Amino acid sequence: MYGMEQINTATGFANAKFGSSKGQGAKGFDEPEIRILELSKYVIKFELLNTDLSVANSLRRIIIAEVPTMAIDLVEVKENTSALHDEFIAHRLGLIPLQSFNVDQFNLSDQCACSSMCAQCSVQFKLHAVCSDRDQMEVNTRHIQPLSDAPIIPVQYVNDKGIEEDPILIMKLSKNQQLDMNLVARKGNGKIHAKWSPVATCQMRKEPIVEIDQDKINRDLDIEKRKEFVALCPREVFAFNDYRNAVEIENSDKCIQCIECLRFAQANNLERAVKIAEREDKFVFTVESTGVLTPEDIVSRALQILMRKLYELGTQMKKYGVNAD
Amino acid sequence: MSSTRKSQVQSSKVASEQIKTQKDIDMESDEDRNDENRNDNQQQSRPKLSIQRQDGDNTNATYSFLNEDHTLGNLLRNVIIKNNQVEFCAYSVPHPSEPIMNVRLQVAPSCGDTKKVLKHGLKRIAKMSDVLTEKFQNALDKYENRMSD
Numbered sequence: 303m304y305g306m307e308q309i310n311t312a313t314g315f316a317n318a319k320f321g322s323s324k325g326q327g328a329k330g331f332d333e334p335e336i337r338i339l340e341l342s343k344y345v346i347k348f349e350l351l352n353t354d355l356s357v358a359n360s361l362r363r364i365i366i367a368e369v370p371t372m373a374i375d376l377v378e379v380k381e382n383t384s385a386l387h388d389e390f391i392a393h394r395l396g397l398i399p400l401q402s403f404n405v406d407q408f409n410l411s412d413q414c415a416c417s418s419m420c421a422q423c424s425v426q427f428k429l430h431a432v433c434s435d436r437d438q439m440e441v442n443t444r445h446i447q448p449l450s451d452a453p454i455i456p457v458q459y460v461n462d463k464g465i466e467e468d469p470i471l472i473m474k475l476s477k478n479q480q481l482d483m484n485l486v487a488r489k490g491n492g493k494i495h496a497k498w499s500p501v502a503t504c505q506m507r508k509e510p511i512v513e514i515d516q517d518k519i520n521r522d523l524d525i526e527k528r529k530e531f532v533a534l535c536p537r538e539v540f541a542f543n544d545y546r547n548a549v550e551i552e553n554s555d556k557c558i559q560c561i562e563c564l565r566f567a568q569a570n571n572l573e574r575a576v577k578i579a580e581r582e583d584k585f586v587f588t589v590e591s592t593g594v595l596t597p598e599d600i601v602s603r604a605l606q607i608l609m610r611k612l613y614e615l616g617t618q619m620k621k622y623g624v625n626a627d
Numbered sequence: 628m629s630s631t632r633k634s635q636v637q638s639s640k641v642a643s644e645q646i647k648t649q650k651d652i653d654m655e656s657d658e659d660r661n662d663e664n665r666n667d668n669q670q671q672s673r674p675k676l677s678i679q680r681q682d683g684d685n686t687n688a689t690y691s692f693l694n695e696d697h698t699l700g701n702l703l704r705n706v707i708i709k710n711n712q713v714e715f716c717a718y719s720v721p722h723p724s725e726p727i728m729n730v731r732l733q734v735a736p737s738c739g740d741t742k743k744v745l746k747h748g749l750k751r752i753a754k755m756s757d758v759l760t761e762k763f764q765n766a767l768d769k770y771e772n773r774m775s776d
């Protein structure tokens with residue numbers, strides 16, 4: 303059994319860390335805010351405000367590992383006379399991003415009613431390439447031919463100007479080598495294997511707070527030292543105002559909490575003049591899609607997955623005879 | 628005659644063994660379990676959520692979640708611990724390759740039942756994710772309006 307002391311520690315910790323636990327609605331948990339900072343074809347940046355680290359982290363984890371997509375999962379090798387061995391090519395094929403806007407049409411293969419595979423849980427492709435008339439040939443995603451009319455195809459990247467980029471290179475063949483494979487794409491998520499993760503990066507950071515006591519710094523440091531102070535920050539958070547000969551904060555958002563400025567202040571007996579911290583209730587997300595889904599779609603799917611998860615657990619709780627009150 | 632060589636390669640080897648150990652689950656009769664299998668085409672032998680606790684003591688329990696991990700565990704713990712009737716709440720993932728997450732919950736005798744507290748925690752997260760979904764849609768609309776202006 304747990305001793306009384308331990309229980310008290312736990313409660314004490316809870317109170318200390320999460321502020322007043324008076325009532326059930328600790329501030330800022332039920333009223334989160336979202337603000338979108340940037341949205342492009344492959345990247346979304348947004349702020350999540352008035353919320354807890356655990357919420358932001360759950361969202362991040364779901365985006366990376368629980369948003370389902372399609373990826374090549376089974377490769378049948380009929381002919382491979384290339385320099386690369388079968389598994390090596392199969393692994394490369396698995397990592398090719400496939401457009402997954404219609405992923406909801408499909409079942410996870412272990413939950414499908416069929417015995418091995420069917421049109422509801424898999425998409426078939428053919429990869430056939432022969433190098434006969436050249437010394438060398440590139441095999442790329444354009445060689446992957448769908449065998450059904452399911453709209454799952456390798457992602458075609460477009461650059462900022464809307465021009466199509468080169469297809470993804472899979473491998474090279476030299477003269478008289480050939481490749482003949484059947485590919486099967488299946489639905490999955492990043493928990494099973496990273497190839498199903500819809501994002502290249504999903505990072506989350508707390509917003510930095512940088513405060514300086516301008517009066518003190520500009521009074522106690524000579525001009526050379528002030529310039530030194532501005533220059534030591536690796537992220538150019540501070541600026542030197544030539545009219546006032548004073549240090550100013552230019553862009554506190556760039557700060558990476560390296561505390562170089564704090565150390566400088568301490569060395570010059572100005573401990574109190576510089577303050578570096580992070581906001582505990584604001585998170586800046588950068589989600590970069592691999593192209594399988596649009597970035598805004600990834601985030602809203604992630605939120606829906608969280609909702610569905612809780613709905614399922616809610617029905618499970620009902621089975622235990624707990625009513626919704 | 629083409630001498631084709633056939634080999635099948637799975638491009639990821641997935642450990643899809645299911646954990647079949649059925650720990651003691653109270654409050655669930657056999658009929659319930661059959662019912663669940665009929666509704667679920669997943670046919671897991673283990674329910675998504677099971678309770679381990681001592682008979683007649685409702686103030687503490689360990690809840691076992693199937694197919695959950697830190698994503699839900701940490702979130703749930705942080706919500707539940709804000710309830711001041713809770714004396715102890717922590718979660719653990721016993722082993723990273725087992726799809727299981729446990730939540731240990733102890734509440735004050737005046738509160739009565741851990742199930743209520745857990746239910747309340749789940750409901751609060753559900754409400755919050757509801758709000759988040761809506762807020763995200765609004766933010767998107769707002770952003771698109773701002774861009775088209």
Ligand code: SF4
Pocket residue numbers: 512534535536537538539556557558559560561562563564578
């Ligand atoms: S902590 Fe580092 S990055 Fe941040 S303001 Fe100071 S010197 Fe610049």
Ligand SMILES: [Zn+2]
Pocket residue numbers: 409411414415416417418419420421422423424
């Ligand atoms: Zn099927």
